[in-house]
Amino acid sequence: MNDSMFSVLEQYIASRILKQPNRKINPTESIISSGLIDSFSLVDLALFVEDTFGVRIDDSELNAQTFDTLTQLASLIETRQNK
């Protein structure tokens, strides 16, 4: 996974969503099914990803089946960027 993409995502989630800037997020830690990010914050995360990385995440994709870890989210972003 792209390290800078990971750290951008980690920093956004830790500081803006969890309000804990020093919180570390493991790349394989589940962020949706564990309840770490609620459904409301998930939309904010999607808006952030769209603005930052220029890829669209559909409303029906905001669930643990599409991505549940930062590794999966980064891989989704990379796949869309390479299309």
Add this chain to the structure above:
Amino acid sequence: MSIIQIATLAIVALILGRLPKGRELALLAVSAFAVFWLQPNEPFVTLRFWLPVATLAIAVLAWALTSAPEARGWKQNWPAAAVLIGVILLMDLNRYFKLEQIYITGTPLLPLTLSGLAGIFVLASLLLRSQKTNRFWMLAAFIGIIVVFIFLKTPSLTKIVSDLAASRRGQTAGKVIAPLSWLGFSYIAFRLMHTIFDRQSGRLPALTLGEYVNYVIFFPSFIAGPIDRADRFVRELRAPLSLQNEDWIDAGTRFFVGLFKKFVLADMLAVISLNDLLVSQVKTAGWMWVFLYAYTFRIYFDFSGYTDMAIGVGRLMGIRLPENFAAPYLKPNLTQFWNSWHMTLTQWFRSYFFNPLTRVLRSGERPWPIWLVILVTQTSAMVLIGLWHGVTAGFVTWGLWHGLGLFFQNRWSELVRTRLPAWLQSRGGRVALNAVNIFLTFNFIALGWLFFTLSSPAVAWQAMLKLFGLS
């Protein structure tokens, strides 16, 4: 659904899962037959024929409306059309076969049914040709589905039909008139709307008539879900059937677990589940809690039991349905409860209501403040989920209970997130906090069921007072 009907369909699934080829069409025939066979008694006998026909008709018309041009060819679709017409005609001909144990014999005369079929054929052909106006028809279809949905879910409106039937049968007064019920419509409607929305956003794959109608009326999930996504379902349907021994064992185990949950646990708990009569009779708070907990577990075992059976029967045919429950009563907050209770319905509402609404309110030049967005989106989404169960004050109140619960939980966790004392952040402290949270969440959910199951919010409130020894 009776246990005999369930067992019969499970045996049929076992056979379908062993077919060397032709699974899609055979499955379509069985599902179409099940739509007729499972339809319960109606105020008017003839509705037991026409409502299933309407189910198949709206599925076919929705396919015509949403299908991709490359999937519209006659050559690839005529076998499915022939199967559907064949099943409808066979059921109609029962007025001559007189197989009363299987289906009603009071079906319409053949010319009437043929006219109905011709009507559906003409409408479908027009939709398949009218490319340019499809957006208009998609909106019209969406509004039509919602209107029918509201009608069927509003007791005072369906009562009009029952009353009409009662007045027609004046001579046989005293005979119980069955309520109007369109079997499976709640689930079918949401599958159809999902395909309409996904077609508009370009996310719906090209589906043939057989694939589409199989998705809408797949017999294991026809009555009680789960609400699958068309793209996911069709991937399963298209995959070659290759069931191993362990698949049969998994499928069978899942089916029998569901059967046990529904017909043993849920039906036993039904005897002591809270109802209006018990609310008026029970004097002590302790017993009220026992009856409330009995209902709380009953509804879980009943619903998740049906899901287990659907998933098990689906697997017998090599089709994996999505999960619908994941230990919902063991969750430490309401957000996680709704991530694990009737998951496919909540996911539907997230995809097509909650997320788009949140997106609109959070973007733009002047985004709404976070707390207001959460309040509006959570409560409106939960009230809509309540209304999905029925247009009554009880279901609306139940939706509000959960919507406001989610809002306050969100605000509370936001407030305490960075303020937890050190002893609560230790391992032991976290375990203790988790246990307390599970206990509180479970009881909040249990109290919410009062509005869901009792006849009115007033009775639910009376029960609430008794539970806390205030009445």
